[in-house]
Amino acid sequence: xxxxxxxxxxxxxxxxxxxxxxxxxxxxxxxxxxxxxxxxxxxxxxxxxxxxxxxxxxxxxxxxxxxxxxxxxxxxxxxxxxxxxxxxxxxxxxxxxxxxxxxxxxxxxxxxxxxxxxxxxxxxxxxxxxxxxxxxxxxxxxxxxxxxxxxxxxxxxxxxxxxxxxxxxxxxxxxxxxxxxxxxxxxxxxxxxxxxxxxxxxxxxxxxxxxxxxx
Amino acid sequence: xxxxxxxxxxxxxxxxxxxxxxxxxxxxxxxxxxxxxxxxxxxxxxxxxxxxxxxxxxxxxxxxxxxxxxxxxxxxxxxxxxxxxxxxxxxxxxxxxxxxxxxxxxxxxxxxxxxxxxxxxxxxxxxxxxxxxxxxxxxxxxxxxxxxxxxxxxxxxxxxxxxxxxxxxxxxxxxxxxxxxxxxxxxxxxxxxxxxxxxxxxxxxxxxxxxxxxx
DNA sequence: TAGATTGTTAATCGATTAACAATC
DNA sequence: TAGATTGTTAATCGATTAACAATC
Numbered sequence: 477x478x479x480x481x482x483x484x485x486x487x488x489x490x491x492x493x494x495x496x497x498x499x500x501x502x503x504x505x506x507x508x509x510x511x512x513x514x515x516x517x518x519x520x521x522x523x524x525x526x527x528x529x530x531x532x533x534x535x536x537x538x539x540x541x542x543x544x545x546x547x548x549x550x551x552x553x554x555x556x557x558x559x560x561x562x563x564x565x566x567x568x569x570x571x572x573x574x575x576x577x578x579x580x581x582x583x584x585x586x587x588x589x590x591x592x593x594x595x596x597x598x599x600x601x602x603x604x605x606x607x608x609x610x611x612x613x614x615x616x617x618x619x620x621x622x623x624x625x626x627x628x629x630x631x632x633x634x635x636x637x638x639x640x641x642x643x644x645x646x647x648x649x650x651x652x653x654x655x656x657x658x659x660x661x662x663x664x665x666x667x668x669x670x671x672x673x674x675x676x677x678x679x680x681x682x683x684x685x686x687x688x689x690x691x
Numbered sequence: 692x693x694x695x696x697x698x699x700x701x702x703x704x705x706x707x708x709x710x711x712x713x714x715x716x717x718x719x720x721x722x723x724x725x726x727x728x729x730x731x732x733x734x735x736x737x738x739x740x741x742x743x744x745x746x747x748x749x750x751x752x753x754x755x756x757x758x759x760x761x762x763x764x765x766x767x768x769x770x771x772x773x774x775x776x777x778x779x780x781x782x783x784x785x786x787x788x789x790x791x792x793x794x795x796x797x798x799x800x801x802x803x804x805x806x807x808x809x810x811x812x813x814x815x816x817x818x819x820x821x822x823x824x825x826x827x828x829x830x831x832x833x834x835x836x837x838x839x840x841x842x843x844x845x846x847x848x849x850x851x852x853x854x855x856x857x858x859x860x861x862x863x864x865x866x867x868x869x870x871x872x873x874x875x876x877x878x879x880x881x882x883x884x885x886x887x888x889x890x891x892x893x894x895x896x897x898x899x900x901x902x903x904x905x906x
Numbered sequence: 907t908a909g910a911t912t913g914t915t916a917a918t919c920g921a922t923t924a925a926c927a928a929t930c
Numbered sequence: 931t932a933g934a935t936t937g938t939t940a941a942t943c944g945a946t947t948a949a950c951a952a953t954c
Contacts, residue, residue: 490921492899496892500874504851514935522876526935527923534937542930543934559895560902567894578793579890590894628901629894636719653901655893659715661737669900673893675794677711678870678886679782679805679844680774684707685884686843686868687775705945729911741911742947749913757954758910 487535487558494532495559497522502552514545564589566627568651570642571634572597572605572612575657579631581608593625598638615645622649633657643670702750702773709747710774712737717767729760779804781842783866785857786849787812787820787827790872794846796823808840813853830860837864848872858885 487495501521505513515529522529533546538554540546556562567585569576572595579585580595595610596618597603603614613621621627630646632639632654639660646654647668654670656662659677662670702710716736720728730744737744748761753769755761771777782800784791787810794800795810810825811833812818818829828836836842845861847854847869854875861869862883869885871877874892877885 486903487899488921492896493892495899496889496895497876499895500851500892501876516935523878525923527925528921530935530937531922540936542928542936544930545935558899560898561895565894565898574793574796578789581789585891585894588891588894590891629897636715652904653897655890655897657890661712661716663738667904669897669904671893671897671900673888673890674711675870675872675888676800676803676805677708677715678888679780679800679803680711680714680776681707682844682868682870682884682886683775683780684702684710684773685886688701689867689882689884703945731911740947742949743945745911745913746946755912757912757952759954760911 491532491535492559494522494524494528495536495555498529498532499552499555499559499561502546502548502555506548506552510548512541512545513548513551515540517545561589564591565629566625567592567629567631567655568594568596568618568621568625568627569631569633570596570615570618570646571632571638572602572607573633573635576631576633577607579633579657580610590629592631593627594621598634598642615642618645619649622646622651628652629655631655631657632662636660706747706750707774709737709739709743710751710770713744713747714767714770714774714776717763717770721763721767725763727756727760728763728766730755732760776804779806780844781840782807782844782846782870783809783811783833783836783840783842784846784848785811785830785833785861786847786853787817787822788848788850791846791848792822794848794872795825805844807846808842809836813849813857830857833860834864837866843867844870846870846872847877851875 501518515526519526519529536554536558538550567590569580569592580592595607595612596615597612598615602612605612628651630651632642634642636659639658640662643654643662643664647664653668654662654664656670656672659674664670716733730741734741734744751769751773753765782805784795784807795807810822810827811830812827813830818827820827843866845866847857849857851874854873855877858869858877858879862879868883869877869879871885871887874889879885
């Protein structure tokens with residue numbers, strides 16, 4: 477099988493979830509001026525085994541070199557291409573509470589290609605207010621903005637109770653994926669993937685780990 | 692084996708990661724006045740199979756009832772006990788950038804028992820500034836605050852480059868677990884668990900999902 | 907009682923690790 | 931060349947699902 481075919485095959489979720497870490501590490505090494513990295517040193521830096529690293533990287537359209545390892549520049553480019561982050565991705569953010577405002581103000585996402593082009597809120601008390609250089613817009617503008625700016629991703633940082641309703645509105649407005657920062661579980665059609673990032677869940681998981689390791 | 696023994700056994704990570712979701716759902720149902728919930732309806736609400744739900748809940752010290760399901764009140768209590776979130780957990784936050792300030796201002800965590808008792812930053816420009824009712828403290832105060840307030844969890848929201856050094860300081864100050872919001876991979880001794888919540892990684896994972904589902 | 911739903915065992919599926927020939 | 935490191939196959943390990951007896 478040639479590499480063209482291979483990269484079209486579905487990559488296991490577990491592997492996709494590690495790819496952003498490899499990408500971050502490849503970027504870092506390249507910035508540091510490191511030109512080559514072995515599967516073993518990637519593994520050590522990321523808390524994995526070299527075997528896992530080689531298995532994972534076999535899913536991208538990029539080859540290592542015997543005795544030298546992987547070119548950091550090549551690895552970075554191939555990972556970005558595989559993930560689809562080698563070009564800008566347009567996002568909107570719904571929910572201008574503390575968390576939403578922080579994400580809108582955070583510049584790191586834009587630097588990595590995730591461009592936020594609008595901040596929305598359902599509360600009339602918040603609509604019209606400024607968040608950095610954004611002016612918070614009403615939900616009624618959603619459909620038009622998504623269409624005009626070709627928005628791909630909707631970021632949800634609304635209260636738990638509102639989450640599903642807002643997700644439904646985002647889907648109707650034709651965003652193609654959702655980043656869910658709420659505690660709610662979102663139901664979406666199969667064509668609209670959801671990735672969850674729940675700080676509260678992580679804290680609870682950590683509470684368990686802390687307790688179970690102490691004894 | 693009695694249930695006492697069982698709950699002392701190590702619970703698989705995959706199960707621990709789902710427990711916060713069951714807890715959120717049990718809380719929600721209880722608040723709505725629902726008294727009983729079946730494994731099937733939990734599964735439907737959370738996007739799982741009823742088989743997974745029953746397997747998972749067999750790890751907590753709590754029994755369902757044939758023909759009725761699980762008592763929402765009992766389930767909530769047992770999950771909170773198992774996770775170790777049936778009492779307050781003291782946290783500090785390091786890094787008073789946009790994200791850090793947002794988390795400090797967010798009231799939801801405190802309501803769920805995660806009490807932030809201090810906000811720290813290494814930048815003299817930020818130290819002394821107010822974040823909500825907190826006054827940002829210098830890193831030099833870390834050890835004393837952790838000891839005096841019995842801080843269990845350190846939340847990291849510093850820049851990538853500073854992450855490992857700050858993690859090391861937190862470990863020296865004797866926090867017992869780290870919530871890592873940075874893009875860095877943290878190396879810690881086995882006794883100090885780390886849970887990662889990386890918004891950028893989630894966005895990248897989502898970018899891949901969006902692209903692979905469209906075709 | 908009849909039947910809905912649990913708890914658990916066994917089967918399947920997927921992810922990780924080990925091992926090693928190929929290669930630069 | 932010799933040996934370090936890849937890419938890949940096979941083995942192991944763990945997680946999910948299916949199935950069903952027990953039970954209220």
